[in-house]
Amino acid sequence: MRRVYFDHSATTPVHPLVAEEVYRFMTEHNYGNPSSLHYFGQIARKALDESREKVAKAIGAKSEEIIFTSGGTESDNMAIHGAALTNIKRGNHVITSAVEHHAALNAVKALAKQGFSVTVLPVDQYGMVNVDDVEKAITDKTILISIMHANNEVGTIMPIAEIGKVVKDRGIIFHVDAVQSLGKIPVNVDDLGIDLLTVSGHKIYGPKGIGALYVRKGTRWRPTLFHGGAQERLRRAGTENVPGIVGLGKAAELAMENMEAENKRLLTLRDKLIGEVTKRFSHVRLTGHPTIRLPNHASFVFEYIEGESVLLSLDMKGIAASTGSACASGSLEPSHVLLSMGIPHEIAHGSIRLTLGAGNTEEDVDYFLEAMGPIVERFRSMSPLSEEIDYNKNIKDPGNLQSYC
Known part of the structure; x- marks a missing residue:
């Protein structure tokens, strides 16, 4: 069976050169503790420093501004809680958006339970924050603003540079x-006016369980999650995951x-995918x-079908994709991102996210399109609303797209 992986926003395969570096640091004489003064420890320390330089270079930062973590969730929590609790004497107001990843959104909600005032900004039909809304929300008590660079569910890129100004x-x-944006679009902390930035290894063809937090020099921030040793310049206690850090550094490089070059190639595939899906299928909306x-x-909502059912059928054809619906995790609620964009509850359940990556080809796109046709028709024929669809013509009303794309 042909296998097609269209779920790179969830995780990416480890790049062979990254895997080679990780393996080397797990099997050769590089396994020392970087805090040790002997030969083995100093080899690990050197690798740590070199990887820190590589990650810093990828975002236009200084190496001493990089803290290695276990991944995006930890980095988001370290950034948000560290900044809020450090600056609580200056104010208690935090601003975020309604479409943030749960790692950030729930970290902010946790602050609200501790007495912080929280403003959750709305987004437009594209899932984008309005810069004017950010400015209007600021008060003399505002100490932190946390906005993602690019949305994981619908791919919208936020106006980060404008917010930074x-x-x-x-x-x-x-x-x-910047978990979703790093490696796909330029990320420069100075150009964007960023003080704290979150990075994750497994979104850029690195290993899972490794990430980084950028903290601009001079930022009023202190660690709040871990207490222990002096690792990461007293900012993140615990023996460093040297193989993972080396993998992250190589992946960033x-x-x-x-x-x-990869963006140019992926844009061609993405645009073909979006163009063909919206042309071939009726009652489908680009999100x-x-x-x-x-x-x-590329992300869509298909009316009159459940996204989870489509995913299972695609999997039987060897195609991996994802849905914005949280049904697979045991919740009956659809994606908070789609609902925040004004997409009706019943339609949001029909979301499909297709995210391309290094191994994908035009043949993969063609295979998906061929497989998707019968799947959509089969599930729509089972829908109680199926009478509304003319399967013979299968031509969408262009007006269907006006609200969401």
């Missing part, structure tokens, strides 16, 4: 979750080397911004 010189810390979106990201 609003925040500049106001004494407000600006945190950005490769991502920067290949980004321009997210039509142009200001990640180069590898």
Whole structure:
């Protein structure tokens, strides 16, 4: 059976060169504790320093501003809680958006339970935050703004540079979750005006269980999650995951080397996918911004079908995709992102996310399109609303797209 992986926003396969580096640091004489003063420890320390340089270079930062973590969730929590609790004497107001990843959104909600005032900004029909809304939400008590760079579910790229300009010189810390954007679009902390930035290894062809937090020098921030040793310059206690860190450094280096050429290739595949899906199927809507979106990201809602059922059928054809619906995790509620964009509850359940990556080809796109036709028709024929669809013509009303793309 042909296997097609269209779920790169969930995780990416480890790049062979990354895997080679990780394996080497798990099997050869590089296994020392980087805090040790002997030969083995110093080899590990050198690898740690070199990887820190690579990650810093990828985002335009200084190496001493990089803290290695266990991944995006830890980095988001470290950034948000560290900034809020450090600055609580200056104010207690935090701003975020309604479409953040749960790692950030739930971290902010946890602050609300501790007495912080929280503003959750709405988004437009594309899933984008309005810069004016950010500025209007700021008060003299605002100490932190946390907005993601690109949305994981619909691919929309946020106006981070513009928000950074609003925040500049106001004494407000600006945190950005760049888990989805790094390696796909340029990320430069100075150009974007970012103080804290979240990175994850397994989204850029690195290993799972490794990430990083950028903390701009001079930012009023202190660690709040872990208490222990002096690792990471007293900012993140615990023996460093040297193989994972080496893998992250190599992945970041490769991502920067290949980004321009890979983006051009993925854009061609993405645009074909979006064009063909919206042309071939009736009652389908592109979600997210039509142009200001990640180069590898295509997401849709199909009316009158359940996204989870479609995913299971695609899996039987060897195609891996995902849905914005949380049904698979035991919840009956659809994606908070889609609902925040104004997509009706019943339609949001029909979401499908297709995210392309290094191994994908035009043949993969063609195979998906061929497989998807019978699946959509079969589930729609079972829907109690199926009378509304003319399967013989299978031509969508262009008006269906106006609200969401």
